[in-house]
Amino acid sequence: MIRTALLVARKDLLIEARSRVLLWQVLPFGLLSLLLCGLALGPAQAGKSSAAPGLFYLVMLFVTLLMINRSQGVEHAAGTRESVAVLGLDPAGVFLGKTLALTVELWLTGAVIVGGAVLTLHTAFAGTVAALPSIAVALGAMAAAGTMYGALTAGIDGPATLLPVLTLPAFAPLLVAGERSFSSALHGGALWEWWVIMLVALVGYLAIGVLLYGVLEDS
Amino acid sequence: MKLLQRALGPATLVTLLGTFIMGMWVTPKATMLDGGGDLVRMLYVHPAVAWVALYVSFGTTTVASALYLWRRTRSVVMDRIAYCAMEVSALFIFLTLVTGSIWGRPAWGVWWAWDARLTSTAILGVFVLGYLALRRANGDPEARARRSAVFGILIALDIPIIHFAVVWWKTLHQSATVLNSTGNVLVHGSMLWTLLLSFVAFTLLFVWLLRFRYRLEVMRETSQQSRRDVAVAARQREGA
């Protein structure tokens, strides 16, 4: 299972490295969304770091939805699915591998977006650095949940519109926990408590994915 | 079996009517401290609707989805039951939230509160809409059935959270009146009997609605298949 996971993760990351969709499409989208959030708040509010944690996670939510679609779209390019099925890979390993690849991509994007938040929304640098472990875990949990839900919608008409409907209720608790932990890191509060909750959510989604991904792959 | 099916409609109507009459005119109004006067009459609607939405209807979907995923019991009947029960569940979840709001405004003073029970119920409602959207997406019927079954089981994880929310956390929503952890039933006499009658009435209503929805689904699939057969036959005649 672990070997399959590493194989699949390597495959996905190589595809990303060669196609550069993350670099030329997703990152600019993320940064633009952050700027638009600042514009929407207006000059009086935009510079206040109290809004930053929520806005960061909102932008990362949109980025995650794009990346999930991309991750599943790669599997459904012409003939890919059948070729992979013939290989007889362990579905749990495929799930873990895709989650790992998506996590790495979200971490890279998140690092750039959080830098943007420091610059444009004036979040305190020390507090932002203190929030990084919780951000890493939150994005990992979103990647695990997203890989599961992405498999649910893959291969049907209109997955891009259906995916948000299915995933947003599942992401809502992660967004709340992520925002609270980021705020706690910036302004003081029970930081460890929130990121333990997200760590538990990460393990939970990984467990569910290992259990059920095989059924979704068959469909 | 046919007798039971024929009796279902009248039994549903009789129990619903009985609940209405008992609730409106036979049961007394409550003290202002423990029931809010005439507000107590919502007790005979909201808990029963919530019971059907969360446990009966959603439970039917979850069990049917699990049976569909298990190879030994996989069949198109299980898939149909899961889908039809989820549609009925959507209706009852909507009614739960609406009746709860109507009761909450005079009792609590607010239409809505973001406490754990109400929020998790609202999240369940959104999940159900997602399930229905997933069912409407085009694709191979078997793949769609499998996806829906997996999603139906995934979102059932919200049910124990909703049920135990009033126990695990401090919420505005009150704890259970009948099935609470102390074992003391907190309502008595004609009020208790009417409450139990309302549970029976709305459960029968669910079964009645599910039966009709299931028949509709079978008719829809049959009509789709016969339309396809007619079109194929017409094309073949053209070719001959």
Add this chain to the structure above:
Amino acid sequence: MVDDKSIDDLSPVTPPAVANRSRRRSIGVIVVLIAIVGVLLSQGLLHSLNYFETVDQALAHKASLGSSTIRLEGVVAPGTIKRTNQGAQFYITGSKHHRVFVNAVGTPPELFQANIPVVVVGHFANAAAMTFQSNQIMVKHSASYIAAHPSRVRAPNGTTR
């Protein structure tokens, strides 16, 4: 390479132990999931999902609350309700008989009365202030329903109210 001898050999081949491994993994995963829920709840890590703080809890860490907006729960002390032009003033008590004076702005709900649990939304003026300024009162209704005419309804143990 296939030869005639191997074609004639039709004896069953032992399948790989994939199903057993898969079932063990499924059981292991379910155990992990149940353990997660148990850990979360037993360690009280989700206490931030509580809708309100009780009077006792709020007074215990009043210094850290400062003037931040919270929801405070307590029972309305009898004989302390005073209706004002803007709303009402009353005391709420906690389980250890701590009391907080509430100055509420806005019309109280219909069921607002003495001896009923309420949740008030607002803030203390500062860390030292003992008056709670509230802009909303919510009545926290109990799960019991007692008839207004006790002669009609009797509890199984014979008591009435």
